[in-house]
Amino acid sequence: MNIRLLAAVLAARLVGWVSRMSGRGGSSLPGLIARRVYPSVLRDLAAKLEWGAILLTGTNGKTTTAAMVRHIIETEGRPLLSNRAGANLILGLTATLVQAERWRIRPRADIALLETDEATMPRAGEEIQPRLIIVTNFFRDQLDRYGELTTTVRYVARGIESLGPGGVLVLNADDPQAAQLGYGRPDVLYFGLEGEAAKTAEAQGYDAMDARFCPRCGTELNYARRYYAHLGHYLCPDCGWRRPDPHIAVVRWSRKDHEMWVRIHGQVESFQWRLPGIYNLYNEAAAIAAGAAMGSRPTAIRESLATFRPAFGRMETLMAGDTRLWLALVKNPVGFNQVLSAVFEEAHEGGFSVMIVINDRYADGRDVSWLWDVDFEHWTEKLSPRRWYVSGLRARDMAVRLKYAGVPSDQVTVDENVNRILGKAMDQTGGETLYILPTYTAMLEVRQELTQLGLVRHFREG
Amino acid sequence: MAERRLNILHLYPENMNLYGDRGNVLALAQRARWREIPARIVTREVGQPVDWDAVDLVFMGGGEDTHQARIADDFLALGRELASRLQDGLPMLAICGAYQLLGRYYETADRTQLPGLNYLDVWTEAGDTRAIGDVVSYTDLPIEPRSLVGFENHGGRTFLGSRARPLGEVTLGQGNNGEDRSEGAVQDRVIATYLHGSLLPKNPHLADLLLMWALMNRGIDDRLEPLAADEEFGAHETILSRSRNS
Numbered sequence: 288m289n290i291r292l293l294a295a296v297l298a299a300r301l302v303g304w305v306s307r308m309s310g311r312g313g314s315s316l317p318g319l320i321a322r323r324v325y326p327s328v329l330r331d332l333a334a335k336l337e338w339g340a341i342l343l344t345g346t347n348g349k350t351t352t353a354a355m356v357r358h359i360i361e362t363e364g365r366p367l368l369s370n371r372a373g374a375n376l377i378l379g380l381t382a383t384l385v386q387a388e389r390w391r392i393r394p395r396a397d398i399a400l401l402e403t404d405e406a407t408m409p410r411a412g413e414e415i416q417p418r419l420i421i422v423t424n425f426f427r428d429q430l431d432r433y434g435e436l437t438t439t440v441r442y443v444a445r446g447i448e449s450l451g452p453g454g455v456l457v458l459n460a461d462d463p464q465a466a467q468l469g470y471g472r473p474d475v476l477y478f479g480l481e482g483e484a485a486k487t488a489e490a491q492g493y494d495a496m497d498a499r500f501c502p503r504c505g506t507e508l509n510y511a512r513r514y515y516a517h518l519g520h521y522l523c524p525d526c527g528w529r530r531p532d533p534h535i536a537v538v539r540w541s542r543k544d545h546e547m548w549v550r551i552h553g554q555v556e557s558f559q560w561r562l563p564g565i566y567n568l569y570n571e572a573a574a575i576a577a578g579a580a581m582g583s584r585p586t587a588i589r590e591s592l593a594t595f596r597p598a599f600g601r602m603e604t605l606m607a608g609d610t611r612l613w614l615a616l617v618k619n620p621v622g623f624n625q626v627l628s629a630v631f632e633e634a635h636e637g638g639f640s641v642m643i644v645i646n647d648r649y650a651d652g653r654d655v656s657w658l659w660d661v662d663f664e665h666w667t668e669k670l671s672p673r674r675w676y677v678s679g680l681r682a683r684d685m686a687v688r689l690k691y692a693g694v695p696s697d698q699v700t701v702d703e704n705v706n707r708i709l710g711k712a713m714d715q716t717g718g719e720t721l722y723i724l725p726t727y728t729a730m731l732e733v734r735q736e737l738t739q740l741g742l743v744r745h746f747r748e749g
Numbered sequence: 750m751a752e753r754r755l756n757i758l759h760l761y762p763e764n765m766n767l768y769g770d771r772g773n774v775l776a777l778a779q780r781a782r783w784r785e786i787p788a789r790i791v792t793r794e795v796g797q798p799v800d801w802d803a804v805d806l807v808f809m810g811g812g813e814d815t816h817q818a819r820i821a822d823d824f825l826a827l828g829r830e831l832a833s834r835l836q837d838g839l840p841m842l843a844i845c846g847a848y849q850l851l852g853r854y855y856e857t858a859d860r861t862q863l864p865g866l867n868y869l870d871v872w873t874e875a876g877d878t879r880a881i882g883d884v885v886s887y888t889d890l891p892i893e894p895r896s897l898v899g900f901e902n903h904g905g906r907t908f909l910g911s912r913a914r915p916l917g918e919v920t921l922g923q924g925n926n927g928e929d930r931s932e933g934a935v936q937d938r939v940i941a942t943y944l945h946g947s948l949l950p951k952n953p954h955l956a957d958l959l960l961m962w963a964l965m966n967r968g969i970d971d972r973l974e975p976l977a978a979d980e981e982f983g984a985h986e987t988i989l990s991r992s993r994n995s
């Protein structure tokens with residue numbers, strides 16, 4: 288046993304224990320301490336995983352996809368460790384591995400499933416030497432943190448360089464930037480959609496502006512089909528680069544029956560599709576592809592996903608008396624449009640109200656400009672909630688956004704205090720559904736309040 | 750008398766819309782429409798023609814480097830006509846990348862000078878660090894209140910020559926270059942700035958100044974009727990209060 292590894296792990300656990308005792312959860316301190324004591328700690332622990340590590344990255348859908356992949360692996364009874372959604376930088380990944388066990392030094396798990404921040408991919412790849420990498424998609428997100436989209440894609444590309452022989456790369460075929468990462472590689476498993484694209488329910492307005500240009504030559508791409516934003520069946524009119532044929536293709540889906548049909552290496556299987564929205568088709572397809580990449584049989588994946596329940600806050604619902612609460616995180620324009628699309632899919636079932644909570648702390652993105660790239664003009668025409676509730680540190684900005692999208696001021700309640708407005712909104716929504724759409728730190732506040740009210744006993748972050 | 754309507758030209762919305770800058774165009778159009786001034790948004794991408802006589806107000810935002818490179822040649826080709834119109838009083842709002850492109854040049858970290866349109870008397874040098882954060886500045890423009898608020902996110906440091914005057918003086922944030930407290934530039938009826946946020950929705954007084962300039966340019970010398978702006982100034986106040994507390 289390497290004595291420095293031992294010291295690093297024990298010191299980190301002690302620090303973690305102290306910070307939990309003092310009520311500060313979710314700290315990156317254990318990771319920091321471990322790396323100070325022994326800089327190779329993550330490298331050493333990851334190398335000892337019997338099967339290996341999975342890195343899951345991309346702008347949207349990481350947490351939901353990771354939860355599905357985790358469920359598939361756990362159903363098969365394979366020992367797995369995974370990180371919390373927020374712990375996806377190098378310190379968080381390190382903390383996850385050093386704190387995986389209480390008494391043992393090395394994790395007992397065969398597999399580490401690590402949701403990884405895009406900018407952390409080069410370092411995570413280099414230290415962890417993953418066996419499987421999953422890339423969901425690339426959208427513009429929190430530019431004050433990453434800089435530009437092309438920079439983000441480059442980070443992920445560098446992370447992929449660490450994928451060794453025998454490794455598999457799972458990529459979204461419908462996202463030009465993600466698909467391009469597999470160019471010329473034999474070890475790629477692509478997933479994508481092949482059903483009819485909806486013409487009405489999806490926003491086709493300004494949300495399409497992220498990456499519609501050929502990642503190889505810069506020419507504007509032509510689309511035969513577009514599912515949302517820049518995801519679809521594209522072809523470059525100049526250099527001829529086109530969407531690769533997916534190995535895992537969602538060929539048909541029915542919202543009514545909560546069912547999707549997926550072709551896996553030529554064989555079509557039906558799967559349960561519980562989470563609303565096209566983007567959750569992608570998340571589930573990514574998870575199925577990951578399962579297939581790990582050698583799970585399609586029927587086993589199907590049976591596993593039939594018992595999948597999303598983490599609260601990822602479009603799970605909760606009853607508060609006779610009021611139904613529905614929570615979904617919003618963090619960037621494409622994601623927000625998709626969440627509004629999902630609300631639209633569901634909302635015809637009865638009366639409802641919508642509550643939007645916008646914070647601008649670091650984890651939320653400090654610039655709220657992105658609210659202006661959400662296609663509220665499109666959605667406020669289709670959605671008619673009884674009332675809009677607006678809260679968070681930037682409640683006032685959100686109120687302006689709704690005003691300019693044409694929502695009359697007397698239909699909007701504004702209050703920066705989340706707890707107060709949540710109580711009021713729940714009172715006024717009695718017997719109906721309250722859709723709650725918070726940014727990341729706002730989500731934590733909403734959950735904390737719901738826990739205080741005794742509505743959520745405990746929750747897993749993410 | 751000329752017809753009371755407005756055409757807003759949004760240059761390169763697909764390539765130059767990095768930080769929700771289309772919010773500015775939405776704000777201009779809505780504030781015109783709420784006063785029953787029909788407003789049309791005309792977009793123009795690379796290679797498309799422009800009917801300059803039908804343009805009352807120009808907007809252009811910032812883009813990623815790769816996107817900015819994609820439009821640069823086209824913009825410089827368009828530039829001669831644009832610059833002469835701007836000199837004649839056509840109003841324009843230029844943000845971030847557009848601000849830099851209107852200037853004399855942009856000097857990269859390796860000292861290469863990328864030419865700008867050479868309309869604004871400003872130049873930009875690559876900085877060591879990005880200026881990122883909330884901004885409050887105070888302007889000399891004839892608007893009430895004098896405060897402007899927004900969010901800056903730029904790597905370039907811009908310096909003003911004698912023909913350009915600063916849009917405002919910062920009390921929170923870095924501004925043009927982090928040295929002289931200036932933020933943005935004003936020359937003729939062109940307002941250039943680093944402020945996103947989006948800028949105009951929470952600075953409705955600045956939006957109205959641009960609209961008034963646009964009407965004047967069309968030959969309509971009338972005042973804009975006031976609009977209730979409680980929400981807008983509420984958002985304005987959110988940032989102002991941060992400068993008081995910092």
Ligand SMILES: [Zn+2]
Pocket residue numbers: 501502503504505506523524525526527528
């Ligand atoms: Zn091409």
